[in-house]
Amino acid sequence: MPDLSLTAIAAQLFTGLVLGGILVLLAIGLSLIFGLMGVVNFAHGSLYMLGAYFGFFLWGFTRSYWAALLLAPLIVGVIGVLVERSMIRRLYGRGPDDPLLLTFGLSLALVEAAKLVWGKIGLTLDPPAQLAGAVDLGFMKFPAFRLFVIAVTTLVLVGLWLFLEKTNVGLIVRAGTRDPLMVRALGINLDRVWLLVFGVGTAMAGLAGILAGPLRGVYAEMGVEIIIECFVVVVVGGMGSLPGAVVAGLLIGEVVSLTSYFAPKLAEIIVFVVMALVLLLRPSGLLGEPGLAE
Amino acid sequence: MRAAYRWIAEHPAVSIVVFFAILPFIVPYKALATQVLVYGLFALGFNLLYGYTGLLSFGHAAYFGLGAYGAGITLAKLGWHSVWMALLIGVAAAGLGGLLVGFFSLRRRGIYFAMLTLAFAQLFYFIAFHMADLTGGDDGLRGIPQLSLGLFGWQLPLGNPLNFHYFALFWVGLAVAALRRILDSPFGTVIAAVRENSDRAQACGYDVVRIKLVAFVFSALLTGLAGALDALRITVVPVEALYWSTSGQAVIMTLLGGAGTFFGPFVGAGTYLVLQDRLGLVMESWPLVIGVLFMAFVLFLPKGIWGTLLARLGPRRAGAPVA
Numbered sequence: 001m002p003d004l005s006l007t008a009i010a011a012q013l014f015t016g017l018v019l020g021g022i023l024v025l026l027a028i029g030l031s032l033i034f035g036l037m038g039v040v041n042f043a044h045g046s047l048y049m050l051g052a053y054f055g056f057f058l059w060g061f062t063r064s065y066w067a068a069l070l071l072a073p074l075i076v077g078v079i080g081v082l083v084e085r086s087m088i089r090r091l092y093g094r095g096p097d098d099p100l101l102l103t104f105g106l107s108l109a110l111v112e113a114a115k116l117v118w119g120k121i122g123l124t125l126d127p128p129a130q131l132a133g134a135v136d137l138g139f140m141k142f143p144a145f146r147l148f149v150i151a152v153t154t155l156v157l158v159g160l161w162l163f164l165e166k167t168n169v170g171l172i173v174r175a176g177t178r179d180p181l182m183v184r185a186l187g188i189n190l191d192r193v194w195l196l197v198f199g200v201g202t203a204m205a206g207l208a209g210i211l212a213g214p215l216r217g218v219y220a221e222m223g224v225e226i227i228i229e230c231f232v233v234v235v236v237g238g239m240g241s242l243p244g245a246v247v248a249g250l251l252i253g254e255v256v257s258l259t260s261y262f263a264p265k266l267a268e269i270i271v272f273v274v275m276a277l278v279l280l281l282r283p284s285g286l287l288g289e290p291g292l293a294e
Numbered sequence: 295m296r297a298a299y300r301w302i303a304e305h306p307a308v309s310i311v312v313f314f315a316i317l318p319f320i321v322p323y324k325a326l327a328t329q330v331l332v333y334g335l336f337a338l339g340f341n342l343l344y345g346y347t348g349l350l351s352f353g354h355a356a357y358f359g360l361g362a363y364g365a366g367i368t369l370a371k372l373g374w375h376s377v378w379m380a381l382l383i384g385v386a387a388a389g390l391g392g393l394l395v396g397f398f399s400l401r402r403r404g405i406y407f408a409m410l411t412l413a414f415a416q417l418f419y420f421i422a423f424h425m426a427d428l429t430g431g432d433d434g435l436r437g438i439p440q441l442s443l444g445l446f447g448w449q450l451p452l453g454n455p456l457n458f459h460y461f462a463l464f465w466v467g468l469a470v471a472a473l474r475r476i477l478d479s480p481f482g483t484v485i486a487a488v489r490e491n492s493d494r495a496q497a498c499g500y501d502v503v504r505i506k507l508v509a510f511v512f513s514a515l516l517t518g519l520a521g522a523l524d525a526l527r528i529t530v531v532p533v534e535a536l537y538w539s540t541s542g543q544a545v546i547m548t549l550l551g552g553a554g555t556f557f558g559p560f561v562g563a564g565t566y567l568v569l570q571d572r573l574g575l576v577m578e579s580w581p582l583v584i585g586v587l588f589m590a591f592v593l594f595l596p597k598g599i600w601g602t603l604l605a606r607l608g609p610r611r612a613g614a615p616v617a
Contacts, residue, residue, distance in 0.1 A: 040405050090593055096405045097350045101549065102592045104352075108542065109585030116579045224538060228416050231409035239406065265424050272417035276398055279410070283401040 007140045012261045013254065018146045018215065020253020021153035025208040026226065027233040027245040028160065029201030035177035035240035036190075036197050038096050039088055042103040045227030046110035047202050051076045051209025052218045053118055056125050065128035073206035080202025081195055088198075107224060114220040122219030125210075149211050156204065157246065164242075173197060177240060232275045238288020247286055299607060306556050307471040314463050324455045326571060328462055330564045332523050333547060335466050337559030339516030340544035342473060345554030346482070347509040348489030350408045353415030354544045356395060357388040357514040359536030361521025363422065363429060364388065366531040370437040371428065377441050377452070381465070381522045388518020389511055391418070396510035400503050403492075412538060419536040435531040452526065462523050469516055474556070476512060485509050517544075546588050552601030561600040 030044050051072050059068035083106065091098045126132070127145035134141040164170035172193055175183045184190055209223075216222060229252065237248030255274055260267035278286065302309045317327040340354045364384035368374050399410040422429045429435055440453040443461060452458045476482055487495040488502055488509075496502045525531050534540060543566070551562025566584065573580035595602055 034405075038405075040409070087589070087593060094596075097408070098592060098596065100350065100405065100408055101545065102589055104542065104545070105585050105589035105592060107585075109582055109589065112579045112582035112585060116582065228413055228538065232413050235402070235406060235409060235413070268420040269417060269424075272413055272420075275410075275413060279398050279401050 008261075009258075010140055011142060012257050014142055014146065014150075016254035016257030017250065018149050018253070019257055020250035021150055022208050022212045022215075023226075023229060023233050023253055024246050024249030025153055025156065025204050025211075026230045027237065027249050028157070028242055029204040030230055031234055031237075031240055031242060031245045032173070032177075032197055033201045034234075036173060036180070037088075037092070037099075037194055039099040040096065040103070041201075042100055042227060043083070043106040043110065044103075044202070044205050044230065045223030045225070046107040046114075047076050047080060047205040047223070048209040048212070048226060049114060049218075049220065049223035050079065050110065051206030052125065052213040052222065053114060053123075053209075054206070055210030055213055056123055056218055059125075059128075065130075069207075069210055072210045073203040076206025076209070077199045077203030080205075081199045083202075084195060084198040107227075111220045111224065118220075120220070122217050122222075125213035125218050127214045145214060149215070152207075152211060156207065160200075169193065169196070229271060232271050234285075235275055236278045236285060238285025241285065241287045244285055244287035251286075307467060307474050310470050310557070310560065311463060311467045314466070315460070318456060318459050321568075322571075324459060326567065328455065328459045328527060330560070330567050331459070331462055331466055332520050332527060333543070333567060334560035334563035335469055335523070336517055336520035337544050337547040337551065337563050338470070338473065339513045339518075339520060341548045341553060341559045342476075342516060343509060343513040344545075344548060345558070346477065346489065347485045347506060347513075348492075349506060349510070350545075351411040351510075351513075352408045352538070352541050352545065353395065353411030353413070354513075354517050355536050355538060355540035356411075356415040356418045357392055357517035358521035358524070358540055358544070359418060359422065359531075360391045361385060361388040361518030362525040362531045362535045363435065363521075364518070365522035366435045366438050366525040367428060369439055369441075370435060375439065375441060377443060377526065380526065381519070384522030384525065385515055385518045388521060389515045392511045392514020392518075393507070396507045396514075400506050400510070412541065415536065415541055416538060419533065419538075422533055422536050429533065430531070432533060434533055435525075438525060438529040438531070440529055458527060462527070465519060465523060469519055473516065477556075481505075481508070546584065549588065549591055549596075549598055552598030552604070555598070555601050555604060558598055558600040562598065565599065 026044060026048060030041060033039055033041050033044075054072040054075055055068045058071050059065055062068060062071070087102060087106070088099050091102060127143075127148075131145040131148050133144050135144045135147055164174055172183065172188055172190075173196075176190055176193060180190060212222075212226075216226075233245060233248045233252050236252065237244030237246075252271060252274065255270055256267055259270045314327065314331050317330070318324040321327050321330075336354070336358055339357070340351065343349045343351050343354075361384040364387035365380040366384075368376075368380040368383045374380070395411060395414045399407055399414065402410060423431055425431070426433075440451070443450040443452060443457075450457050450461075452461055484495065484500060484505055487498070487500070488505055492502050495505075521535065524535075547562035547566045548559050549562065550565050551560065552558030569584060569587075570580055573583055577583075591598065597605060
């Protein structure tokens with residue numbers, strides 16, 4: 001029987017928040033890109049993997065974790081923009097399956113390329129020295145790096161929310177997810193907005209990668225494994241719904257964290273049980289609108 | 295040329311059987327021919343759903359794996375030493391899995407379907423991974439015996455590669471004929487209507503979700519047969535049979551060959567496996583080459599090899615048979 005004290009469960013809940021935060025960072029980017037462009041970016045997970053590897057090597061190269069934390073997502077965002085420009089753009093108008101197939105192929109190629117360049121054996125990414133210890137929260141001690149991940153995730157989400165709600169470009173993005181045709185008819189050039197959203201979305205994937213590295217390890221397949229969890233988050237939350245992505249990401253994070261504490265063998269399976277339950281009871285997702293984005 | 299094309303187009307099942315009957319004598323080693331045959335059937339099952347019904351499944355590893363484990367567990371764990379029983383149980387397990395996943399996945403339309411099928415396939419993978427007593431877990435299911443086929447008093451040992459090839463060809467021939475029959479039936483016309491415009495098919499009074507579910511189960515049955523044959527072929531079921539990369543193989547093979555064409559899956563399986571075989575000799579990262587090739591196909595040759603050939607060579611007349 002595992003330790004049932006309040007402290008142990010609180011620690012598990014906090015860990016769930018960390019895991020959920022990583023999923024939210026990924027699912028929001030996925031959801032934004034889908035909402036605006038109708039593209040399910042399968043390679044989102046592989047860009048997350050690139051974020052982790054770039055973070056590892058940039059840290060070693062610049063000798064500053066903070067520089068790596070800033071640069072890795074930027075580089076991943078630039079790669080995302082290049083992918084959109086050079087490949088995905090050609091497929092607009094061909095239906096949603098083709099971009100999914102293309103990014104699946106890209107993801108396969110990136111996994112193999114990562115193995116070729118960085119080797120088949122995973123790397124260990126340590127938290128930086130300043131964040132290595134534990135922080136006494138009064139009622140329990142919790143690893144400082146995990147608190148840092150929660151803080152960064154919150155910061156990015158609040159920033160994104162302010163951008164979407166308070167700026168003109170954010171207004172265009174929100175309108176574009178509702179009705180791209182109408183936005184174009186009003187004389188707005190959506191191409192540049194698409195590029196921006198793709199860049200921001202993929203940069204968030206890169207950030208999630210460097211943040212998750214110390215928690216989940218850095219290896220070539222890390223991206224494909226997490227993209228499947230993100231698909232579950234998106235189905236549970238409702239595709240195209242940003243609040244849905246946040247709620248579902250945190251829910252899945254907590255469910256996985258608690259299950260891995262009480263019944264470790266079921267931790268990988270429970271995610272899919274939650275998904276099946278949501279499909280039975282609320283097929284359009286917790287916060288999704290029926291008929292939207294189908 | 296045209297006459298030969300016409301004959302092939304009118305007798306697709308016979309053409310496939312004839313082609314695979316001579317293939318073992320053409321390729322570098324006989325096992326490669328059988329592999330193309332079995333994986334071609336796998337892609338054929340996927341193609342029924344994607345190419346003909348318009349549903350992109352990223353989770354066909356589930357039915358391939360269920361077929362393989364169904365057959366493998368029957369022989370290795372239950373101790374029923376019957377090839378027929380093994381195939382039957384494998385195919386039935388895949389059909390049941392298809393019914394279950396189809397029921398859940400078809401609650402959402404469009405792009406969700408791909409994500410849901412992928413997620414459910416991963417669920418089967420984790421279940422097999424943790425049920426090591428039954429499935430062998432990470433080590434794979436071992437100890438599948440190589441049996442002999444009792445036919446009218448003869449014993450045909452299936453351990454012999456050529457014997458096994460023709461045994462598999464018998465089943466693939468039946469499956470291909472069944473698929474041709476399904477596609478030529480009124481049901482085949484209805485799934486084409488669902489693919490082209492499912493709202494309109496709905497408006498015409500068809501129960502679109504049920505039709506998709508039936509197509510899904512048919513597809514799972516064909517895929518399960520491929521899985522069961524593969525378990526007999528290599529006498530082991532690796533847990534990777536259920537992994538997402540196996541689903542990806544069916545997707546890649548079908549698109550390389552040509553989705554929605556009858557021979558496409560076999561052409562694609564052949565291309566994939568020959569590339570894997572040849573590239574594997576010179577480099578470790580052959581999947582990188584296949585990934586890039588696949589992207590090039592999606593971008594520039596979406597009809598695939600066979601589909602593009604058909605568009606060039608095929609009949610101009612409407613209503614003529616298409617292979």
